[in-house]
Amino acid sequence: xxxxxxxxxxxxxxxxxxxxxxxxxxxxxxxxxxxxxxxxxxxxxxxxxxxxxxxxxxxxxxxxxxxxxxxxxxxxxxxxxxxxxxxxxxxxxxxxxxxxxxxxxxxxxxxxxxxxxxxxxxxxxxxxxxxxxxxxxxxxxxxxxxxxxxxxxxxxxxxxxxxxxxxxxxxxxxxxxxxxxxxxxxxxxxxxxxxxxxxxxxxxxxxxxxxxxxxxxxxxxxxxxxxxxxxxxxxxxxxxxxxxxxxxxxxxxxxxxxxxxxxxxxxxxxxxxxxxxxxxxxxxxxxxxxxxxxxxxxxxxxxxxxxxxxxxxxxxxxxxxxxxxxxxxxxxxxxxxxxxxxxxxxxxxxxxxxxxxxxxxxxxxxxxxxxxxxxxxxxxxxxxxxxxxxxxxxxxxxxxxxxxxxxxxxxxxxxxxxxxxxxxxxxxxxxxxxxxxxxxxxxxxxxxxxxxxxxxxxx
Amino acid sequence: xxxxxxxxxxxxxxxxxxxxxxxxxxxxxxxxxxxxxxxxxxxxxxxxxxxxxxxxxxxxxxxxxxxxxxxxxxxxxxxxxxxxxxxxxxxxxxxxxxxxxxxxxxxxxxxxxxxxxxxxxxxxxxxxxxxxxxxxxxxxxxxxxxxxxxxxxxxxxxxxxxxxxxxxxxxxxxxxxxxxxxxxxxxxxxxxxxxxx
Numbered sequence: 175x176x177x178x179x180x181x182x183x184x185x186x187x188x189x190x191x192x193x194x195x196x197x198x199x200x201x202x203x204x205x206x207x208x209x210x211x212x213x214x215x216x217x218x219x220x221x222x223x224x225x226x227x228x229x230x231x232x233x234x235x236x237x238x239x240x241x242x243x244x245x246x247x248x249x250x251x252x253x254x255x256x257x258x259x260x261x262x263x264x265x266x267x268x269x270x271x272x273x274x275x276x277x278x279x280x281x282x283x284x285x286x287x288x289x290x291x292x293x294x295x296x297x298x299x300x301x302x303x304x305x306x307x308x309x310x311x312x313x314x315x316x317x318x319x320x321x322x323x324x325x326x327x328x329x330x331x332x333x334x335x336x337x338x339x340x341x342x343x344x345x346x347x348x349x350x351x352x353x354x355x356x357x358x359x360x361x362x363x364x365x366x367x368x369x370x371x372x373x374x375x376x377x378x379x380x381x382x383x384x385x386x387x388x389x390x391x392x393x394x395x396x397x398x399x400x401x402x403x404x405x406x407x408x409x410x411x412x413x414x415x416x417x418x419x420x421x422x423x424x425x426x427x428x429x430x431x432x433x434x435x436x437x438x439x440x441x442x443x444x445x446x447x448x449x450x451x452x453x454x455x456x457x458x459x460x461x462x463x464x465x466x467x468x469x470x471x472x473x474x475x476x477x478x479x480x481x482x483x484x485x486x487x488x489x490x491x492x493x494x495x496x497x498x499x500x501x502x503x504x505x506x507x508x509x510x511x512x513x514x515x516x517x518x519x520x521x522x523x524x525x526x527x528x529x530x531x532x533x534x535x536x537x538x539x540x541x542x543x544x545x546x547x548x549x550x551x552x553x554x555x556x557x558x559x560x561x562x563x564x565x566x567x568x569x570x571x572x573x574x575x576x577x578x579x580x581x582x583x584x585x586x587x588x589x590x591x592x593x594x595x596x597x598x599x600x601x602x603x604x605x606x607x608x609x610x611x612x613x614x615x616x617x618x619x620x621x622x623x624x625x626x627x628x629x630x631x632x633x
Numbered sequence: 634x635x636x637x638x639x640x641x642x643x644x645x646x647x648x649x650x651x652x653x654x655x656x657x658x659x660x661x662x663x664x665x666x667x668x669x670x671x672x673x674x675x676x677x678x679x680x681x682x683x684x685x686x687x688x689x690x691x692x693x694x695x696x697x698x699x700x701x702x703x704x705x706x707x708x709x710x711x712x713x714x715x716x717x718x719x720x721x722x723x724x725x726x727x728x729x730x731x732x733x734x735x736x737x738x739x740x741x742x743x744x745x746x747x748x749x750x751x752x753x754x755x756x757x758x759x760x761x762x763x764x765x766x767x768x769x770x771x772x773x774x775x776x777x778x779x780x781x782x783x784x785x786x787x788x789x790x791x792x793x794x795x796x797x798x799x800x801x802x803x804x805x806x807x808x809x810x811x812x813x814x815x816x817x818x819x820x821x822x823x824x825x826x827x828x829x830x
Binding site for chain 2: 379
C-alpha cells in the first residue's frame with residue numbers, strides 16, 4: 175500500500191479531530207438527563223449513609239442485592255477492552271483499530287464503577303481501608319479489590335498509551351483550543367515527535383501491557399465468580415462459575431460495545447470509520463459468544479436439574495417455574511436464543527439496525543442474568559429459612575437501591591461521554607498507519623482511498 | 634384597689650390550699666412506694682460446694698439479712714463467668730429452709746491456666762427479695778486452653794506462606810510491569826528534543 179499523501183492524512187486527522195470538544199446530536203439532553211439521575215443517586219446514597227443499610231431491602235439472607243449484581247455486570251463489561259486490545263491484536267484482526275479507544279473508554283468507565291459498587295454495598299464505607307490494613311489474604315474479597323484496582327490502573331495506562339501520538343497531533347493542530355486544554359495536551363503528549371526511537375518505545379510499552387492486561391482482565395472476572403463460588407449456597411457450588419462469568423462478560427461487553435459505537439457513529443458522523451464491516455465482525459463475535467454462553471447455561475442449569483438434588487431443588491424450581499421464572503426464561507429466550515437466531519443470518523448481521531437490536535436483547539438478558547445469579551440463590555440457603563421476620567425471606571429492592579443502581583448505570587454512560595470530550599473517538603495515528611500498511615478494506619474504513627485517488631487531492 | 638388586693642389574697646389562699654393537697658398527695662405516694670419497697674427483703678446468699686464423679690453439687694442458702702431467717706420462694710440462678718458473658722448453669726427456687734441444691738458438670742473449663750473459674754449466684758427481679766449476687770472462685774478439673782499459635786492455614790488467622798508468596802509474586806510482577814511501562818513512557822519524554830513547558 176502506498177503512503178497516504180500528506181494532504182489526505184491531514185484531512186483525515188482534521189476530520190477525526192473534529193470530534194474533540196464537539197457536541198454530538200442530542201448530547202446536551204443526554205448529559206443533563208444522565209446528570210440528573212446521577213444527582214438523584216448521590217442523594218439516595220447520602221440517605222443510605224446517614225440511615226444505614228436498613229433503607230435497602232438487604233437483610234440477613236439476601237446480603238448481596240442489586241449493588242453486587244451490578245458489580246458483576248460492570249466487571250463483565252470491562253472485559254471488552256481486553257478483547258479488542260489484546261485478543262483481536264493477537265489474532266491479527268486489523269479492523270480493530272478504529273474501535274480500540276472506544277473499547278478502552280468503555281473498560282475504563284466500567285471498571286471505575288465496578289470498583290465503586292462494593293463501596294455502595296458497605297454500610298460503613300469509610301472503613302474500606304481496614305480491608306487493606308486488616309484484610310485476610312485468604313479471602314477472595316481481598317483478591318477482588320486488588321484485582322479491580324490493578325485492572326483499573328492497567329486500563330488507565332492502556333487508554334493513555336495509544337493516545338500519546340494523538341495528543342501530539344492535537345498539540346500541534348488545535349492551536350485555537352482553550353489554553354488549559356493546550357497545556358494538558360502538551361504535558362500529556364510527552365514531547366512526542368514521531369521519531370523512530372519513540373515509536374519503538376511506544377510499541378514495546380503497548381505490547382507489554384497487552385500481554386499483561388489480558389490475564390489481569392480474566393482474573394478480575396474469575397475472582398468475582400469465585401466470590402460466589404466459594405460461598406456455601408445451593409447453585410453456587412460449581413466449577414463452571416469462572417468460565418461462565420468470563421464468557422458472559424465478554425458477551426455483555428461486546429453487546430454494549432456495539433451499542434456505543436452505533437451511538438457514536440451516528441452522533442459524531444463517523445460513518446467512514448465505524449462501518450457495517452465493524453458491526454458485522456462484532457456481530458459474528460457476539461454470535462459465537464452468545465451460542466457458547468447458551469451452551470454454558472445448559473450445563474450450569476441442566477446438569478443439576480437432571481439430578482434435582484434435594485438442596486438445589488428449591489432454587490431450581492424458583493428459576494424454572496417459581497417467582498423468578500419469567501426473568502429466567504426471558505434471559506434464556508430473549509437474551510440468548512432469539513439473538514442467536516437473528517445473528518445467524520448474514521443478512522441481519524450486515525444490517526446495523528438488526529445487530530443493534532440483537533445487542534440490546536443480549537445486554538438486557540445479561541443484566542437480568544446477573545440478578546438471577548445472585549438473588550434466588552441467596553433466598554434458598556442450605557438451612558431453610560424458618561420463622562423469619564417479614565421482609566427477611568424475600569428481596570424487593572427499595573427505591574433507594576433502584577435510584578443508586580440507575581445512577582451507577584447513568585454514571586457509566588456519562589463517564590464515557592466525558593472521556594470523549596477532550597480526546598478523539600478514533601485513534602488517528604494507528605488508523606492512518608494501518609491504512610497505509612494494509613489498505614482501508616482491512617481496517618474497515620471507507621472512502622479514504624477514493625479521496626487519495628481523486629485528482630484534486632493528488633500530490 | 635382594695636378589691637384588687639382582696640382578689641390577690643383570695644388567689645393566694647386558693648394556691649396555698651392546692652399546695653397543701655399536693656403535699657398530702659406526694660406524701661401518700663412516697664409512703665406507698667416505701668411500703669412497696671418494704672415488702673421486698675434484703676437477702677444474703679451462702680454457697681456450699683461438693684462434688685461427685687462428674688458433677689459439682691451447689692447448695693445455696695438464702696437468708697433474710699435483717700432477721701437472719703431463711704428466705705423461701707426466692708428464685709436463684711447460678712452462672713459461670715465466661716470470656717464474653719455469663720453462662721447459666723442451673724436455677725431453682727428456695728425451699729422453706731431457704732436452700733436450693735443444683736448440679737452442673739465438673740468438666741467445665743477454668744478461665745485461665747490455673748483452672749480457676751468464677752461461680753456466681755444471683756437473685757434477679759425476684760418478687761420477695763431485692764437483687765443480690767454472690768460469687769466464689771473455684772478450681773476446675775480442666776484449664777482454659779492455652780493460647781497456642783494456630784498453624785498457618787486457609788481457614789486460620791494467618792495465611793499459609795505459599796499463598797502469601799504466590800499473591801505477592803503475581804500482583805508484584807504485574808505492578809512492576811506497569812512501572813516498567815511508565816518508565817518507557819518516561820524514556821519517550823526523554824528522547825524528545827522539544828522542551829515541554
